[in-house]
Amino acid sequence: MTRVLHILDHSLPLHSGYAFRTRAIMHAQMKLGLDVRGITGLRHTKDGPDREEADGLTFHRTRGEISGPAGLREWREISALADAICALAQEWRPDVLHAHSPAMDGMAALRAGQRLGIPVVYEIRAFWEDAAVGNGTGSAGSLKYRLTRALENHVVGQADHVVTICEGLRTDLLARGFDAGKITIMPNGVDLSLFGNPVERGDALARALADELSLGTGPVIGFIGSFYDYEGLDDLVSSMPRLLERHPEARLLLVGGGPMAEAVEAQALASSARHAIRFTGRVPHEHVDRYYALTDIMAYPRKKSRLTDLVTPLKPLEAMAQGKLVAASDVGGHRELVTHARTGVLFTPDDPAACAAALADLLDRRGEWEAIRGAAREYVAEHRDWARNAERYQAVYQRVIGPVPTRHAGAAA
Structure with missing residues (x-):
């Protein structure tokens, strides 16, 4: 051996x-x-x-x-x-x-x-x-x-x-x-034995969590991860007023923490969309699937840099395995994971308007969601398990x- x-x-x-x-x-x-x-x-x-x-x-x-x-x-x-x-x-x-x-x-x-x-x-x-x-x-x-x-x-x-x-x-x-x-x-x-059996939104604990966070009927845009500058969470927060113009009931759920947490929370408080943005702070890893269950689209608005062009992140793969739609900035690391319009959508990095448009367009295409989620899950199972x-x-x-x-x-x- x-x-x-x-x-x-x-x-x-x-x-x-x-x-x-x-x-x-x-x-x-x-x-x-x-x-x-x-x-x-x-x-x-x-x-x-x-x-x-x-x-x-x-x-x-x-x-x-x-x-x-x-x-x-x-x-x-x-x-x-x-x-x-x-x-x-x-x-x-x-x-x-x-x-x-x-x-x-x-x-x-x-x-x-x-x-x-x-x-x-x-x-x-x-x-x-x-x-x-x-x-x-x-x-x-x-x-x-x-x-x-x-x-x-x-x-x-x-x-x-x-x-x-x-x-x-x-x-x-x-x-x-x-x-x-x-x-x-x-x-x-992705270890599909851990992420391959997603919690349903109708789960009792997930429903209670949704009520606690006042997410309403959604749709819910989510981010779960570390709050570093290169993750582009400031662009995601900046995109929310534009997204609400097309989808007034949309909510943004930000789960995690890190060096940019205070700055992003302060930005959200000053935003006209502050009523639609929720922060949970860091959560136990064993409870993460409950937060995935609350979301419709997971957003990854990474800024364009040498780091984000060269390195593939793990979180979009976890989201795909959880059966979530993925919207990600068009940087090199994301292009290795997401095929635009097939397994998710890509949008121009460092551009809140482009982020808002991509999210709103995806929300408008509900009839395509099942096919996109299925293709993403198949990609993970065949190539990323x-x-x-x-x-x-x-x-x-x-x-x-x-x-x-x-x-x-x-x-x-």
Whole structure:
């Protein structure tokens, strides 16, 4: 049985898109017969034991405190994670180290892999220098941006194989001169065992929630996710007065939180459409399906940027699996997921009027809703179900490992 150690920034029981993709990958690999565990670096800040079970998965934690000036601190962080990987490998002998971005995890895996003689697969979920620009913690072209990019290039160059979550990231790596044969796409997917059985709006809890939020008879436009600037929620709020001109009973339901939450709420309060906008704040992940049940259209008005053009988000796929209509801005990451007028609709990014028109037009086309929802659900089931996508990892592992060595009876379990 192939043993895979996933090297992670953070994991369950913390909740994030990053942690949920990891959970989906590891569960799908276990179903395929792989033996998997995870290890997190020092940025996993939730208290817990050194070896922690979460949702049927095993995670090991790196311990320690790192100080020092920027640059040296990150280098020490890499060293601490590499040492923790090597220590774990003495007890639980992995066949492959599967590191997930950021590049610091990849660098720690390379160090450990060299010491242990174990191949390294490096998976890029986003270029973190671009993510920092997108969430307001960095600036394009800064020293930190250039250093992060240089570290990424080094890890990609040294890893035995590289995985990206979408074509946008792969194309960017090819433009940097990396070998196409070394890079495999492992697209974002949905665990249909979790999202494939949506709650109906008529469910008693969903009805009570709708009454509590005063959503009326709808229609309801929804957004569920993190409130970052690049998500374009300010454009969505700005679109509401125009949408109400054509559909006066429409409501906007915003579920989640993040750095832009206060600004977006203040904008909504100042809007002529404030009576039609609802905020819930963050909600427990196990209750998210109830909020999906309240919506007719899920809106994803991402702003156009290098980040949103290169990276595919997970939330539109979850919405499709939930049987919801999807309206998304026409950026590269969305174009990889949504076929306009077939599995959803696309509209001009950074343009509230275009967003309002797309939503209103879709609301006018109720007779087409069932076909659009069916096509979207079929697309997810055929191309984005983790139960299928995870099979691609096996080919990657076999390529870098070769024949899996037979374990001796005394090998650590």
